[in-house]
Amino acid sequence: MSAPLLRLAGVGKDYAKVETRGGRMRLVVDLLRGHEAADVFRALDGVSLELARGESLGLIGENGAGKSTLLKIIAGVIPPTRGTLMVNGRVGALLELGSGFHPDYTGAANIDLAAALLGLTPDEIDDKRDEIIAFADLGDHLDDPIKHYSSGMVVRLGFAVATALAPDILITDEVLAVGDESFQKKCVAWMERYLDSGGTLLLCSHSMYHVQKLCQRALWLKDGRPVREGASAPVTQAYLAYHEEKSQGAKAPMSGVAAAAAGVYAIQSLAVDPGETASQGASLTVRGEVYSPDGRAPVVLIGIVRADGTPVYGVATDMDQVQPTRLGADRFAFDLAFAALPLLPGKYFIRAHALDPEGVRLFDNVERELTITGTTRELGMVRLAHRWNGDEGAGR
Amino acid sequence: MPATALPPDASTVVVTDRGAAQRRARDRALFGNFYRRELTTRYLGSLSGFAWALVHPLALLAVYHFVFTSVFRTSGFEGKSFLAFVAVALWPWLAAQEALQRGTVSLSSYAGLIRKVAFPHELVVYASIAATLTLQFGGYVAVLLVLRAFGEPLHLEGLLLAIPLWIVMAVAITGLALALASLQVFIRDVEHVLMPILMILMYLTPILYPLTLVPPDLRPWVAVNPFGWLVGRLRDALLDGRLAMQVDDLIALAVAVLMLAGGRWMFRRLSPHFEDFL
Numbered sequence: 001m002s003a004p005l006l007r008l009a010g011v012g013k014d015y016a017k018v019e020t021r022g023g024r025m026r027l028v029v030d031l032l033r034g035h036e037a038a039d040v041f042r043a044l045d046g047v048s049l050e051l052a053r054g055e056s057l058g059l060i061g062e063n064g065a066g067k068s069t070l071l072k073i074i075a076g077v078i079p080p081t082r083g084t085l086m087v088n089g090r091v092g093a094l095l096e097l098g099s100g101f102h103p104d105y106t107g108a109a110n111i112d113l114a115a116a117l118l119g120l121t122p123d124e125i126d127d128k129r130d131e132i133i134a135f136a137d138l139g140d141h142l143d144d145p146i147k148h149y150s151s152g153m154v155v156r157l158g159f160a161v162a163t164a165l166a167p168d169i170l171i172t173d174e175v176l177a178v179g180d181e182s183f184q185k186k187c188v189a190w191m192e193r194y195l196d197s198g199g200t201l202l203l204c205s206h207s208m209y210h211v212q213k214l215c216q217r218a219l220w221l222k223d224g225r226p227v228r229e230g231a232s233a234p235v236t237q238a239y240l241a242y243h244e245e246k247s248q249g250a251k252a253p254m255s256g257v258a259a260a261a262a263g264v265y266a267i268q269s270l271a272v273d274p275g276e277t278a279s280q281g282a283s284l285t286v287r288g289e290v291y292s293p294d295g296r297a298p299v300v301l302i303g304i305v306r307a308d309g310t311p312v313y314g315v316a317t318d319m320d321q322v323q324p325t326r327l328g329a330d331r332f333a334f335d336l337a338f339a340a341l342p343l344l345p346g347k348y349f350i351r352a353h354a355l356d357p358e359g360v361r362l363f364d365n366v367e368r369e370l371t372i373t374g375t376t377r378e379l380g381m382v383r384l385a386h387r388w389n390g391d392e393g394a395g396r
Numbered sequence: 397m398p399a400t401a402l403p404p405d406a407s408t409v410v411v412t413d414r415g416a417a418q419r420r421a422r423d424r425a426l427f428g429n430f431y432r433r434e435l436t437t438r439y440l441g442s443l444s445g446f447a448w449a450l451v452h453p454l455a456l457l458a459v460y461h462f463v464f465t466s467v468f469r470t471s472g473f474e475g476k477s478f479l480a481f482v483a484v485a486l487w488p489w490l491a492a493q494e495a496l497q498r499g500t501v502s503l504s505s506y507a508g509l510i511r512k513v514a515f516p517h518e519l520v521v522y523a524s525i526a527a528t529l530t531l532q533f534g535g536y537v538a539v540l541l542v543l544r545a546f547g548e549p550l551h552l553e554g555l556l557l558a559i560p561l562w563i564v565m566a567v568a569i570t571g572l573a574l575a576l577a578s579l580q581v582f583i584r585d586v587e588h589v590l591m592p593i594l595m596i597l598m599y600l601t602p603i604l605y606p607l608t609l610v611p612p613d614l615r616p617w618v619a620v621n622p623f624g625w626l627v628g629r630l631r632d633a634l635l636d637g638r639l640a641m642q643v644d645d646l647i648a649l650a651v652a653v654l655m656l657a658g659g660r661w662m663f664r665r666l667s668p669h670f671e672d673f674l
Contacts, residue, residue, distance in 0.1 A: 015672055024582045024673075032665050072671070076514030079668045086410045093513075100513045102506075104437070116429050117513045119422045 003088055005169055005200050006051040006074065011083035012224075013069050014040035036081060043069045044224045047083070051169070056201040058211035058232055060239050061221035067204045070221065071173050074202065089168025089200075092118060094158055103147035107138055107157055110146055114161045128164040135186075136160035156183055163190055170194065173204045188214070208236040212377055233345070233375050241347030241371070244308035265298040265354040266291045267366040268331065272350050280345055280374035280383070286336040288366075290324055290354050297323040299359040300334045300352065304370075307347040312381050318359040342383040345374035423516060430506075430523035438498075439531055450535050453490045457483055457539075460604060473606045476635050480548045483539060484634050485603040485627035488562065491532030492569050492623070493594050499524045499573030500580050500587050507674035517667045518660070521577050525570050533562055540634065554633030561633070565626055568652035571659030578666040581673050603627055622651055 016037030018024050027037050044066045051057055059067045072078050073085060075093035100114035111132055115125040133142065136157045146154060162170070170191075191214055195201055205211050211218055211232055218235035220227045228235050270288040278284055292298050303314035317323060317334065324332035334352075347369070354364040376383075439445045457479070464470050465478050473481045502524035503510065503517065510517055537555065544550045580586040601623045602610070610618050618624060625648050632638040 016669075021583060021585070028579065028582050028666065031669060032662065034665070072512075077512060078671045084410075100509060102433075102509070105433070113429055113433075116422070116425045117509070117515055119418070121421060122425060 004050045004052045005087070005089045006049075006202075007084075007086040008050075008074070009048050009084045011044060011047045011070075011073060011080045011085060012042065013044040013066075013073060013078070014081045015043055017041050042224050044073070044080075044221075045082075047219075047221070047226055049219060049226075049229065051200055051202065053089075053168070053200055054195075054198045055217065056195055056203065056215040058215035058218040058236070059202065059204040059221065060206070060208070060211060060218055060236065061227075064223075065221040066224040067221055068173055069224075071171050071202070071204055074169075075171055087169070090119065090165070091169045091171060092162045092165045092167030093171040094162045094173065100161070101146050101154065101158065104145050106145055107136075107142040107149070110157065111161060114158070115164070118161070118165050118167075120165065132160045132164045135163065152180055152183065159187060159190075163194075167199075169200045169202060171202045171204075208240060211236055234373065237345050237347075237373075241307045244306060244347065264293060265356060265363040267300075267352045267354050267364045270350075270352045270366045270368055272368045272370060276369050277371045277373060278341065280343065280372055280376065281340050284338045284341045284370075286334075286350055286352065288334055288352055289327065290332050290334060292330050292332060292357075295330055296357045297326065297332055298357055299355040300324055300332075301355060301362070302334075302336050303351040303353070304343070305349050305351060306381060307349065310381070312343065312348065316355070316359060341372070342385075343372045344378055344381055344383055345372050345376065346381070347371050423519060426515060427519045427523055427526075430519055431526050434523050434527035435531070438527065449531055450538075453487055453532075453535065454539070456490065457486060460486070464604070474608070474635075477548060480543060480550060480635060481606070481631070482604055483543060484550075484630050487532070487536045487539060488565060488626065488630065489598060489601065489603050489623065491529055491536070492565060493598070494532065495525045495528040495566075495569050496573055496576065496594065497587065497590060498528055499569075500576040500590060502573075503577050503581055503670065504674065510674055511671050517670060518574060518663055521573050521663075522570065525566065525573055529562070529566050529569070536562075550634055551637035552634075554630075554635075554637060554639065557633035557639045558630060561626060561629055564649055564652045565623075568622065568655045571652070571655035571657070574656075574659030574663040578663045578670075581666065581670050597621075597623075601627065622648060 014036065016027050017039045018027050018037070030037055047070060049057065059070065061067050069078075071093065073080050074087065075091055076087075100117045101110045102113060105113065111129060112125060115128070120128070138153060138157065141149065141153065149157070188210070191201065195214065201214065203211065203215055215232045217230065218232040219229045220235050220239050228238055268289040268291050270286070273285040273287065274282065286302050290298055290300055299316050299318045301314060301316040304312045306312060315336075324334040327333050348371070350368045350370050352366045353362050355362050439449050460482055461479055470478055472478045499521050502520050506520050509515070540550055540552065540555070544552060576586055576590065600618060601621050602618060607615065607619060607624065607628065625644055629645065
């Protein structure tokens, strides 16, 4: 097994926090003496990863999480403050817009400059120039200065140059977000060909769709630290769930005991079988006990919602004309089973509510988390049974 | 070893993308690209740029000539006409001055590249200095030829010594420019402070006057100026035709090499942090 193409161990990056001129002068003196700055902002800390030839890794995280900083370190633009970085091949980086371009130079001149920066010899540049011009598809604009280009044109040119390099590792940073439909399709198609022929890709993106489609693994960075690393499906799903929860606001499960002390109908206990995690299509049972202050059988409402509160399904005992089973003078039990839950992978909450026997007023709300795991790329909340017509041999 | 790698001991970076020979070839190609760009944008791209590069020193020469010969009524120094005496020394000074001033701010126009692409940042400063000095040396030769054609007693074979002298000057100026350019990234006042300092230094260097006119007690202070050595030797070569090497030459070469080494050391210490401040 050959050495990995890329290895990071404990990589961290600090940026000095200096505002005043005096601060900058002190920083210069510190740097000249070989010390690092005193007051720093930790952009990255403790990042370790390995990338072998032919692997693809997606880098995800919120804005400001340190993704661009990490990519700059790997591309050699800046050195890490801590840790070791080993790169064993040619890195082609497409960082932000117009990397390697000078705004006053024409497109043609920038091809020469960018190619020289990426390490191509003048002969190699001559060979590849036609290929680059064809991929970029800019026509006469090639003789205009880059500052007159639209952002989509700049990205096309940058991508054309970077792809002509045939790097060992291709790093691209949110660049797929710019550019029109046809360019994005060309990009993704090129990337898939590149990966098929054994290229190694490091993709930074806010589009979980692209990360899941193009990357085998994913690394989630938050505030400069790695949160989770692994196969792209679970990591991207966890990231999406985190975002949904954030927009919803966390909901702590409420205790039924306090409600019971107030003399109202209350859920005493709630258990979900198989537990906090279930795989897609598994069967699910929701069990619990409910307290009734007046001895009458209350209505129990069980609901399934997404992490952001979007309701998926809710059903109450009175909708199906059943009643909770009586356990004692004021205690009842409920048991709800789903045979093959068609929920798609993601994070959900199971909510149990206690209502009065008339099913009118809602008295309680208890939640349990439920994460559905799976590798499907289908979208939405629920899997609908379906069949593609036309090719009888390929039905589901 | 690229200039942007190897920060303080806490971290190590090992990159094996291409061999040392390929990296040198890459650096040469990049330097060539930057050098051509500097020449075109500054001088050849616009008529006024090219004209100004030559008109400015010529105009200064004419003004000094007028002031010193018509107003102060000096009659030349050491048997040479004022014009030849000053031109031989003033031109290299102005070239060095321009090289330093442009070199100090050279990094800012490449800020976008420095923030996004990995390359040895010192190539930018080298290209800036090389563009200035090669053009100005061409102008120097042209002015000397013109003066000779007008009958000034110049020993053009002195150019044989002038070339290595300019190279020594280039080495020293490059060292200074590397230090100043790296400082300028952090402290933007460097370029503004540099101008008045250079103006003052010009008058403290025996360009407009010979060293012999300086009072004896002050003479050592003026003589220690390394640029004074340069103008002295240039005058020896071009005005007197004396081409023999001297001990001073070796000392000056050593000083220039030291300045280059010092400038490079400072640049390499500060270069990994340019991205944050540009």
